[in-house]
Amino acid sequence: MRRKPIRKPHRMTSTIENSESAGKRIIVSIDTMGGDRGPAAVVAGCSRFAKKNPDVAFILHGPKDVLSKLVGRRKSLxxxxxxxxADGAVSMTDKPGQVMRNGKGTSMWNAIDAVKSGDADVCVSCGNTGALMALSMLRLRKLPGINRPAIAVLxxxxxxxxxxxxxxxxxxVRADENDLLQYALMGASYMRNGYDIKRPRIGLLNVGTEDNKGRPELKAAHDLMSINADVSNFEYVGFVEGNDIPSDKVDVIVTDGxxxxxxxKSAEGTAKLIRELLKEAFNHSLLSRLAALLAYTSLRRLSGRIDPRQLNGGVFLGLNGTVVKSHGSADATSVASAVQLAFQLGQSGFDEKLAARVASAAALNQIDE
Amino acid sequence: MRRKPIRKPHRMTSTIENSESAGKRIIVSIDTMGGDRGPAAVVAGCSRFAKKNPDVAFILHGPKDVLSKLVGRRKSLxxxxxxxxADGAVSMTDKPGQVMRNGKGTSMWNAIDAVKSGDADVCVSCGNTGALMALSMLRLRKLPGINRPAIAVLxxxxxxxxxxxxxxxxxxVRADENDLLQYALMGASYMRNGYDIKRPRIGLLNVGTEDNKGRPELKAAHDLMSINADVSNFEYVGFVEGNDIPSDKVDVIVTDGxxxxxxxKSAEGTAKLIRELLKEAFNHSLLSRLAALLAYTSLRRLSGRIDPRQLNGGVFLGLNGTVVKSHGSADATSVASAVQLAFQLGQSGFDEKLAARVASAAALNQIDE
Structure with a gap:
């Protein structure tokens, strides 16, 4: 029922081969301001990805003089x-409402607008999540049939x-049963297009797997998903718990924001703590340092798998256009990872496929209601 | 402002020295049924802890013939x-309401009743969490001034x-702002008694640290905690995020159930995934297996710190008596860990101290309202 992904794991790659847009130049629109480390880390991340990939180009939004200097130093760009x-920038403390009213001309606004105008294929920002979502909704608009857009992470x-x-x-922070069903459909589309999983398995996050557990909207969503699974071509596995998230029971985990x-963030915090403790453990004695040396390759492989920087990038789903939100504290490695995700989403033509899926689901939902 | 814990970390130990009950025999009432691995794992766990500690005794509730055989084999017991x-047992799928009506005579009911009657100091069960909480509330009753009891984990x-x-x-699954304040007070008392932290730092779990983030009840709780911090002798550090949970910013993290x-569970799932990947990494080649051998002591120390079995045991707070909920899938190591926690709570006289704290807080709250 499920095929193996065609290329390496962790990334949206499998449809690239079959896509009409394969090999085409993808233009990524970048908000260079708003990240905690400023434009230098963002430009370094773009450069890092550009070195590996000849098909990417960038529109960088931000203070021209600063960016010119940063870009001038890098042959890869x-x-x-x-x-x-763009002289203005959205700060981490700006409220979404303010930014919607007064954010015109900021690097974030302009970065999104480049997708709206068609100048760029996809947008990446390390900035304020709430403001980025508000501006994305304002400028790109929701897909017909979508009530609440969502942020998806791998x-x-x-x-x-x-x-x-x-x-x-x-x-x-809110989601009712209909929103949760829409998340399921969008998540299924993401896995179908990104990982070639024909019938993604969907789980609904709860505090127990029994039917009687959790909040009322979860019970309603549980019923709604059971009813919609067949016709929407996903497998509904029922309630899952927090420890099932990294398991092999599900492909898509649906929950409120x-x-x-x-x-x-709990998982990220845990992974970070363990990484630090692991480092300490190997620095503990001469013997353990020698051990670390011997296990270098194995440890690096492990470190790559659990490094949050390697899986950086939340994708806004449910809009007319793709926006990738990078961690605010992103360094060059993180930014490169977010740009890679954006690039692959752009190349796969995911946008149009998701829109089509949601449109047919919206039609279905109207029949159900 | 904060003193170091007197004994080893991870456990409620520091007040034992000063407590009147130090050295006194603590009787732990055990529900031997209800765990996924049956009474054998539970008895093995009791035995494991008994070997280390001469001051513990047990009342085991369950099928007499089975238990007699299991106990007879172990000199430590x-x-x-x-x-x-007790011939009856509560299963993982029983609904709390049913158990409250028909649970009399089950091992779980009897284990709790031994605390109510004063025959035991504290109760441990691996069973159905919802049923255990329902029966604990029914038999032990809530402390005066407590609306919703809570489960606390280290x-x-x-x-x-x-x-x-x-x-x-x-x-x-629900908690309003007043419940969240009560959780803060109970959590502060736990850290004060268990870790000798005079003025515990309390954080309220949210999706951002700015004042305007999150759900309405969180904003109300935020204000309530700010107002109550000084008079209730805790430090309110404001909103914290998931990645702050294992940090050194806070002692107590308050959230709804x-x-x-x-x-x-997300954190547990992440830790488990990393442990498995680590194991694979070290089994990958001859060289990495050699490295694992060299780093054996360091890795064991790390493994101990992140092994959920070593921190097993959720404590029910807000009742007239102490109940420790062990993982349903607990093996002997896990059960021993839960029994150790129960023993130390019993020895510290935590019960009475928490009751006193909540009583004074309830008085305060009435003034505030």
């Missing part, structure tokens, strides 16, 4: 960058593909 | 065990004490 000056897992997708992880955000 | 026959952290406490992790349960 030569003739692949357009700089569009999660290292025991699956053959190496990853699950979870949504929503923070677009909206509050719970998803807490789950994601 | 000789003359330290009373077996009380969490490995970067703190000097090596642990934070988080509550609620699943007693109740739904979110806390998901956070806990």
């Amino acid at each position: 030569l003739e692949r960058v357009t700089i569009q000056n 999660w290292p897992s025991r699956n053959a593909s190496g990853a699950n997708v979870m949504l929503d992880v923070g677009a909206d 509050f719970t998803g955000n807490v789950a994601l | 000789l003359e330290r065990v009373t077996i009380q026959n 969490w490995p952290s970067r703190n000097a004490s090596g642990a934070n406490v988080m509550l609620d992790v699943g007693a109740d 739904f979110t806390g349960n998901v956070a806990l």
Whole structure:
């Protein structure tokens, strides 16, 4: 029933081969401001990805003089960058409402607008999540039939593909049963297109797997998903718990943005603590340092799999256009990872496929209601 | 402001020295049924802890013939065990309401009743969480002034004490601002008594640290905690995020039972995945196996710190008596860990101290309202 992913795990790659747009130049619109480390880390990340990939080009939004200097130093970006000056920037503390009213001309606004106008295929920002979602909704508009857009992240897992997708992880702290069903459909489309999984297995995050557990909207969503599974071509595995997220039981984990955000960050915090403790353990004695040397390759492989920087990038689903949210604290490695995700989403033509899926689901939903 | 814990981290130990009950025999009432591995694992866990500690005794509730055989084999349990026959058992799928009506005579009911009657100091069960909480509330009753009892768990952290406490992790999926304040007070009392932290730092789990983030009840709780911090002798550090849970920023993480349960299990799932990947990494080649051998001690130390079995045991707070909930899948190591926690709570006289704290807080709250 499930095929193995065609290329390496963790990334949207499998449809690239078959896509009409394969090999075409993808233009990524970048908000260079708003990340905690400023434009230098963002430009370094773009450069890092550009070195590996000849088919990417960038529109960089931000202060022209600063960006010109940063870009000028990097051969990898030569003739692949357009700089569009933006003097304003959205800060981490700006409220979404303010940004919607007064954010015109900021690097974030302009980065999104480049997707709206068709100048770029996809947008990447390390900025304020709430503001980025608000501006994305304002400028790109929701897909017809979508009530709440969601942010989806990839999660290292025991699956053959190496990853699950979870949504929503923070677009909206509320979600009713219809929103949760829409998340299921969007998540299924993501896995279908990204990992060539014909019939993605969907689990609904709860505090127990019995039918009587959890909040009322979860019970309603449980029923709704059971009814819609066949016709929408996904397998509904029922309620799953937090420890099932990285398991091989599911491909898509559906939850509201509050719970998803807490789950994601708890897992990240845990992974970080273990990485630090592991480092300490290997620095503990001469013997353990020698051991670390011997196990270098194995440890690096492990480290790559659990490094949150390697899986950086939340994708906004449910809009007319693709926006990738990178971690605010992203360094060059993280930014490169977010740009890679954006690039692959752009190349796969995921946008149009998701829109088609949602449109047919919306039609279905109207019949159901 | 904060003193280091007197003994080893991860456990409620520091007050034992000063307590009147130090050295006194603690009787632990055990529900031997209900865990996924049956009474054999539970008895093995009791035996394991008994070997290390001469001051513990047990009342085992379950099928007499089975228990007699299991106990008879173990010298460590000789003359330290009373077996009380119970033919009924609560299963993982029983609904709390049913168990409240029909659960009389089950091993779970009887295990709790031994605390109510004063025959035992504290109760341990691996059974159905919902049923255990329902029966605990029915038989032990809530402390005056407590609306919703909570389940608290210790969490490995970067703190000097090596642990934070988080509550609620699943007693109740709802919590309003007053419940969250009560959780803060109970969590503070737990850290004060267990870790000798005079003024515990309390964080409220949210999806961002800005004042405007999250759900309405969180904003109300935020205000309530700010107002109550000084008079209730805790430090309120404001909103924290999932990745702050294992950090050194906080001692107590307050959240509703739904979110806390998901956070806990997400972290457990992540730790488990990393442990498995680590094992694979070290089994990958001859060289990496040699490395594992060299780093054996360091890795064991690390493994101990991140092994969920070593931190097994959720404590029910807010009742007239102490109940420790062990993982349903607990093996002997896990059960021993839960029994150790129960023993130390019993010895510290935590019960009475928490009751006193909640009583004074309830008085305060009435003034505030």
